[in-house]
Amino acid sequence: xxxxxxxxxxxxxxxxxxxxxxxxxxxxxxxxxxxxxxxxxxxxxxxxxxxxxxxxxxxxxxxxxxxxxxxxxxxxxxxxxxxxxxxxxxxxxxxxxxxxxxxxxxxxxxxxxxxxxxxxxxxxxxxxxxxxxxxxxxxxxxxxxxxxxxxxxxxxxxxxxxxxxxxxxxxxxxxxxxxxxxxxxxxxxxxxxxxxxxxxxxxxxxxxxxxxxxxxxxxxxxxxxxxxxxxxxxxxxxxxxxxxxxxxxxxxxxxxxxxxxxxxxxxxxxxxxxxxxxxxxxxxxxxxxxxxxxxxxxxxxxxxxxxxxxxxxxxxxxxxxxxxxxxxxxxxxxxxxxxxxxxxxxxxxxxxxxxxxxxxxxxxxxxxxxxxxxxxxxxxxxxxxxxxxxxxxxxxxxxxxxxxxxxxxxxxxxxxxx
Amino acid sequence: xxxxxxxxxxxxxxxxxxxxxxxxxxxxxxxxxxxxxxxxxxxxxxxxxxxxxxxxxxxxxxxxxxxxxxxxxxxxxxxxxxxxxxxxxxxxxxxxxxxxxxxxxxxxxxxxxxxxxxxxxxxxxxxxxxxx
Numbered sequence: 001x002x003x004x005x006x007x008x009x010x011x012x013x014x015x016x017x018x019x020x021x022x023x024x025x026x027x028x029x030x031x032x033x034x035x036x037x038x039x040x041x042x043x044x045x046x047x048x049x050x051x052x053x054x055x056x057x058x059x060x061x062x063x064x065x066x067x068x069x070x071x072x073x074x075x076x077x078x079x080x081x082x083x084x085x086x087x088x089x090x091x092x093x094x095x096x097x098x099x100x101x102x103x104x105x106x107x108x109x110x111x112x113x114x115x116x117x118x119x120x121x122x123x124x125x126x127x128x129x130x131x132x133x134x135x136x137x138x139x140x141x142x143x144x145x146x147x148x149x150x151x152x153x154x155x156x157x158x159x160x161x162x163x164x165x166x167x168x169x170x171x172x173x174x175x176x177x178x179x180x181x182x183x184x185x186x187x188x189x190x191x192x193x194x195x196x197x198x199x200x201x202x203x204x205x206x207x208x209x210x211x212x213x214x215x216x217x218x219x220x221x222x223x224x225x226x227x228x229x230x231x232x233x234x235x236x237x238x239x240x241x242x243x244x245x246x247x248x249x250x251x252x253x254x255x256x257x258x259x260x261x262x263x264x265x266x267x268x269x270x271x272x273x274x275x276x277x278x279x280x281x282x283x284x285x286x287x288x289x290x291x292x293x294x295x296x297x298x299x300x301x302x303x304x305x306x307x308x309x310x311x312x313x314x315x316x317x318x319x320x321x322x323x324x325x326x327x328x329x330x331x332x333x334x335x336x337x338x339x340x341x342x343x344x345x346x347x348x349x350x351x352x353x354x355x356x357x358x359x360x361x362x363x364x365x366x367x368x369x370x371x372x373x374x375x376x377x378x379x380x381x382x383x384x385x386x387x388x389x390x391x392x393x394x395x396x397x398x399x400x401x402x403x404x405x406x407x408x409x410x411x412x413x414x415x416x417x418x
Numbered sequence: 419x420x421x422x423x424x425x426x427x428x429x430x431x432x433x434x435x436x437x438x439x440x441x442x443x444x445x446x447x448x449x450x451x452x453x454x455x456x457x458x459x460x461x462x463x464x465x466x467x468x469x470x471x472x473x474x475x476x477x478x479x480x481x482x483x484x485x486x487x488x489x490x491x492x493x494x495x496x497x498x499x500x501x502x503x504x505x506x507x508x509x510x511x512x513x514x515x516x517x518x519x520x521x522x523x524x525x526x527x528x529x530x531x532x533x534x535x536x537x538x539x540x541x542x543x544x545x546x547x548x549x550x
Contacts, residue, residue: 039491048495048543050468062470064495064544068525151472154492179471179511198431202424203467207504366430386430 002106006030006080007324008115009099011087011265014042015306016297016313017119018070023317024115025077029324032111033079034101036086040074041067042121044306046148049172055307066306085109092116092269092290115292115320118266118280119313122259122298124169130257132164134220139227143169143256147176156180158252162230163187164218166194166201168304168390170256175204177254185248187212188232193364195258195390219245227251259302269293274347276337277301282346284329284355285319286312294320301345301358304392308358315356329353333374333405338416342389349413351406355397361417364388372397373414374404387417423461427453434458466501469510473517473529475546494519494546496529499539506534514540521548 008024010017013035024031039045044052047063054060057069074081085103099111124142141149141157147169149155161177163170166189174184187205192215194201205212213232217240220231230253233245261279263271272281272289279300280288287294296316297309329350335357337343342360349355361368368387372380372395379401387393395415405411423434430450436458437445446458460466472493496517502510510533517529523542530540 045544048472048497049470050497060468062495062497062543065525068545151495152491152493154472154474179469179507198424198429199426202426207467386428388429391429 002109003112004032004109005112006032007113008032008117008320009034009097009111009113010117010119011090011099012042012119012121012297012299013037013040013081013083014119014121014297014309015044015067015070016121016299016309016316017042017117018074019310019313020117020119020294020296020317020320021079022073022077023314024117024321025079027318027321027324029115029321031079032113033081034085034087034099034111035081035083038084040071040081040083043144046144046151047172048151049176052306055305056310063306070310082106082109087265090116090265090269092271092293095292097269097292115294115324116269117316117320118263118271118288118293118295118299119297120262120265120299122261122302124255125258125260127255129260130164130255132218132221134231135223137221137223137225137227139223139251140221140253140255143167143173143254146252146254147173150176150180156182158227158250159183160185160250161252161254162248162250163254163256164230165189165255165257166191166196166212166214167256167258168196168200170254171196171200171204173254173256174210175208178208178210182252184208184210185250186210186230186232188216188218188230189214190217190235191215193388197390220247221253222247227253259298261299261302263299266293266295266299271295274343274345276343277345279345283348284332284346284350284353285323286316286346287319287323292323294323301343303358304390308392308394312356312358331406331411333402333411333413336412336414338371338373338414340417341415344395344415349397349402351402351411352399354399355402357395357397357415359393359395359415361387361389361393363417365417369418370395371416371418372401373416374402375408375411376414377404379404384417421462423458425449425454425457427457436462438462465504467504467507468498468501469507469514470495470497470543471511471514472496473514473519475523476518476520477548491546494523495543496540497543498533499528499541500537502533502536502538506536509534510538510540521546 007029044063044067052066089100222229280295296313331351344359370382
């Protein structure tokens, strides 16, 4: 068995993994990336549409371009990339963490490292997660799977499509399917507002005359061998109006009903998860409750822009390097999600350093106010033109904002929106 | 009669009401900033879209990863180098689908030069090697 030792190992070779590895390498630590796909780049390689990179590269790129431009930064570094390698086991109980990987090229491989960075990304919620009744015919795909089939493998999964859920991947696929000659008959959303960006509603639905049914529940998928139709039912004033149900004939159903961080390995390693994000609880260094195990990108919480993923991963990599050098935060405060805030990540801030937090709101509002309280005292108030659950909000907190917390027992930083 | 439009320049998503003036200009209301007027003009008078799609590669399988590794890449992602007039998009897509790209290909390679004299190229957005 191949047995290798590095200072650090990054699990996942997408945007987050590459960005974290680059920081560890820059700080002088040896680093290996383990990626289960044959190529680096993660989900970006199948996101062929435009709109990535405005923050990171100051231009609009497609996903594959963004991934390649990050990958090019690996050239000339000491980073070792193992592609086609799946981590099957992560033992993080000791000072030296052990990873067992299956690879096509080397068989079973054991990697040892003092630091592990989790960067496995997320996966799609599927039919089981949202419990759609009905038959179990062929032709039901998650939107991301359909995206992979179309964009990488060159298969067209069907001709007449109904999309359930108005997440951005579903909207992007509505346009993609239309552009390959399929007919997209409807997008069905249970909530009264779309969960994707307005930009995508306009350019992926309006451009093609695709109807968006808001406040509609999918009550049946019809068809024995192959999908034959989808029954949808309006929701009016909280009541499901079965008397008004109707069926849209189709041969393909795409599900775009949310993403969940992929934390099977994290759980195996004893990493505590936050039930609001389904990602690890992370401290101010983006380290989990398991010393030496860090997390970043979509495995920590689902982001909306890859540019933010890269920014966060860079911090995780830099923190991991500092941790390897023996640096620890002197004092931290707990971060609490207050009124109208769904979650904040990470879950702790360093009282003596510059902190960056990402958060999501529960409400849609114009002219909103974001308030930061330290031990119930307001220390910061920020006006926001427009907020909505699908758009992540970034907050920066420095030592000056947090000075009231210094010396206090169990200090709490609460973020709220009104 | 007014035309209704949602401005997509920023996440606010202002609902614009646009009236065409006798002089050919547009009267825009509902915008919270000047970018709404610019958006309405572009979108109603000369709408353009960046087109992204995939092209067939000659000889099938190709991969940018492990040499000899299992690989199912059989399409090359491409896009227009800039936004292209919206009404011409189906024609541009047809030209992209007619391509048979021979490998290797590098990101940024021009596959169709100056489509229909528009000044817009179709470029490869991924580097793909030939798998022997």
